[in-house]
Amino acid sequence: MIGKISRKFFEENIISKTGAERKDVVVPPRNGVDVGVIKIDGRYMAITTDPLYIDMSFGPKKAAWFAFHILASDLYTSGIKAEYMSIDLNLPQEITDDQFNEIWDVIDGECKKYGIEVVTGHTARYAGVSFPMVGGVTLMGTGNRYITTENASTGDAIIMARSCGLEAAVILAHTFPQYVREQLGDDTLKSVMDKFYTMTCVSEELMAIDYGIGTRITSMHDSTEGGLLNSIYEIGYASGNGIKVNFDDIIIDKDISDICSLFKINPLRSISEGTLLITVKPEYAEEFTGMINDSGINAHIIGTVTENKNGIKIIENGKISDIQPEDDQFWGAIANGIKEGLR
Numbered sequence: 001m002i003g004k005i006s007r008k009f010f011e012e013n014i015i016s017k018t019g020a021e022r023k024d025v026v027v028p029p030r031n032g033v034d035v036g037v038i039k040i041d042g043r044y045m046a047i048t049t050d051p052l053y054i055d056m057s058f059g060p061k062k063a064a065w066f067a068f069h070i071l072a073s074d075l076y077t078s079g080i081k082a083e084y085m086s087i088d089l090n091l092p093q094e095i096t097d098d099q100f101n102e103i104w105d106v107i108d109g110e111c112k113k114y115g116i117e118v119v120t121g122h123t124a125r126y127a128g129v130s131f132p133m134v135g136g137v138t139l140m141g142t143g144n145r146y147i148t149t150e151n152a153s154t155g156d157a158i159i160m161a162r163s164c165g166l167e168a169a170v171i172l173a174h175t176f177p178q179y180v181r182e183q184l185g186d187d188t189l190k191s192v193m194d195k196f197y198t199m200t201c202v203s204e205e206l207m208a209i210d211y212g213i214g215t216r217i218t219s220m221h222d223s224t225e226g227g228l229l230n231s232i233y234e235i236g237y238a239s240g241n242g243i244k245v246n247f248d249d250i251i252i253d254k255d256i257s258d259i260c261s262l263f264k265i266n267p268l269r270s271i272s273e274g275t276l277l278i279t280v281k282p283e284y285a286e287e288f289t290g291m292i293n294d295s296g297i298n299a300h301i302i303g304t305v306t307e308n309k310n311g312i313k314i315i316e317n318g319k320i321s322d323i324q325p326e327d328d329q330f331w332g333a334i335a336n337g338i339k340e341g342l343r
Helices: 007-013 060-076 097-113 166-175 177-184 186-193 202-212 227-239 254-262 282-294 330-339
Strands: 025-027 036-040 043-053 084-092 117-126 133-143 157-161 217-222 242-246 276-280 299-306 312-316 319-322
Touching: 043 060, 043 084, 060 097, 060 133, 060 202, 060 217, 084 097, 097 117, 157 227, 157 282, 166 177, 166 186, 166 254, 166 330, 177 186, 177 254, 186 254, 202 217, 202 276, 202 282, 217 227, 227 242, 227 276, 227 299, 227 312, 276 282, 282 299
Parallel strands: 084 117, 242 312
Antiparallel strands: 025 036, 036 043, 043 133, 084 133, 157 276, 157 299, 217 276, 242 299, 312 319
């Protein structure tokens, strides 16, 4: 497969080989959990790591912004704000100093915006390195309490913010703009490309942190690898609960749907940075959904957390079906587009 390793590979080859077991690690690596957590002197440090993903089809500045927000969106699902960054830059030999400075200025600016300091790192040019994977980044923060997908509880409402398929559609539009324009027209191309800076969950996550982590908001999960349905499955799997979602309530923007149809991928099964799932105690669900909508971000209640015995289900046209994890469809679409010489 292309993209992130499968759940099966992770469980068979990695999870039993994570070094020495330490009592201060309260959240070790787990399927469906975006962060690790360490307890230090009564406080918690949340940590997450990702590749530094610099897709130059966006241009250096947009690519750097996106790389930062991929990482930050994961960290903030813990309910803890980011404070420290460690960054490893393994750069292609052909990158110019001007391109590097454009990338680094954006990372510096986003770190300043969110109160994050770069505390260590490594920077070099190497043979054999190519975009978009040019190193890795670790983001850390400390707080008095934390949440993960394991904390979703029976009865919680599930809120979805922004459209599914968002990241897949935006990247496909940027990678093959001529093809999208020819097939769907200038308006659709512009509409999707204009959504670039919505590929982040940080603003909604900060709202959730301020609203009440643990007391009102029980978990958050951004819909990345495998898309919305994989993320729904991961919440149920990690928390040991069932899930019931209604297809009719799921947000699918028309322009995103059109691009996903063009590339023959399901927006519910395609990578979607910027799409956030939030589980909320039921008495607060309507209020918090309204707050997100009032901020200008489209949000709906799409389902509930149920008892484990009920399974993880979706209701569509009156039919109840199981949700199972599947490979992300986006990577095949990108590979096929390149193979076919699309522009």
